Amino acid sequence: MTSEDLQTAAELLYQAQRVAVLTGAGVSEESGIPTFRDAVDGLWAKYDPMHLATPQAFQRDPKLVWDWYEYRRTLMRPAQPNNGHIALAQIEQHAPEFRLITQNIDELHERARSRKIVHLHGKIAENKCFANCQGTPTLIDREALDLLGTPPHCPHCGGYVRPNVVWFGETLPQDALAQAVDFCQTCDVMLVVGTSGVVQPAASLSTVAKRAGAKVIEINPDITAFSPWADVKLLHPSGIILPKIVSLMQQLERTSQP
Numbered sequence: 001m002t003s004e005d006l007q008t009a010a011e012l013l014y015q016a017q018r019v020a021v022l023t024g025a026g027v028s029e030e031s032g033i034p035t036f037r038d039a040v041d042g043l044w045a046k047y048d049p050m051h052l053a054t055p056q057a058f059q060r061d062p063k064l065v066w067d068w069y070e071y072r073r074t075l076m077r078p079a080q081p082n083n084g085h086i087a088l089a090q091i092e093q094h095a096p097e098f099r100l101i102t103q104n105i106d107e108l109h110e111r112a113r114s115r116k117i118v119h120l121h122g123k124i125a126e127n128k129c130f131a132n133c134q135g136t137p138t139l140i141d142r143e144a145l146d147l148l149g150t151p152p153h154c155p156h157c158g159g160y161v162r163p164n165v166v167w168f169g170e171t172l173p174q175d176a177l178a179q180a181v182d183f184c185q186t187c188d189v190m191l192v193v194g195t196s197g198v199v200q201p202a203a204s205l206s207t208v209a210k211r212a213g214a215k216v217i218e219i220n221p222d223i224t225a226f227s228p229w230a231d232v233k234l235l236h237p238s239g240i241i242l243p244k245i246v247s248l249m250q251q252l253e254r255t256s257q258p
């Protein structure tokens, strides 16, 4: 990455009318939350997340899957937004039109005061009836749950309760996906931060934006499936590079003042 790349990214984001951001687990890594494909240490190391985050795994062993999400909740609860989350909220303040489309199930973007957030894969802090007995999704407040038995039971139908997250093999919330695709089709700039780009349909959003004529900026220490589409590739942690971009945007603001 060169300083010209950083300056180009700042100018693109400063001048853009419609900014789409796609984030993945990497944006929360500097908040102490392991990325999805990081080796999970300790008790859960022997379990492959790809085999636990499925409806079949839950039906086979509801207690194991519920306990795994409770473990991930304990990891996420104390986590604080990092400088990358905060910088994204500042970019939102600058952009006339903005959507933060996230694959993450933590709520660190909300806690960093981002507002226009689209959760493609749900939120780990929320629970719903496994059968969605009152409609999709049948959300259930944690206070209404009897957590003595795990997993708890739905107060409406008595069936199991599960985290309100998208599991492998499940479809994404259609309204969230439609909102994300619609916005990516009309954005000027798409900023892709901290995602490996291996999970569809989120991974195809950058090509949607690119085909619509947007400039694509990628922030990730590694090369990813998005990298060939990137007009600007910043090979650095997002918690370090995003504040630098915001600082350059603020300089542009100052020099543009009469």
Ligand code: OAD
Pocket (backbone or CB within 6 Å): 023, 024, 025, 026, 027, 029, 030, 035, 036, 037, 038, 053, 103, 104, 121, 166, 167, 168, 193, 194, 195, 196, 197, 198, 199, 219, 220, 221, 222, 224, 236, 237, 238, 239
């Ligand atoms: P991954 O774990 O696949 O990828 C995380 C990406 O973040 C990798 O490309 C890392 O190089 C990068 N990364 C690590 N530290 C970073 C940092 N400090 N700053 C910026 N980038 C960093 O996680 P996701 O791409 O989010 O879906 O995974 C996408 C989806 O796969 C998840 O939402 C989940 C999983 O299946 C569901 O649960 C439905």
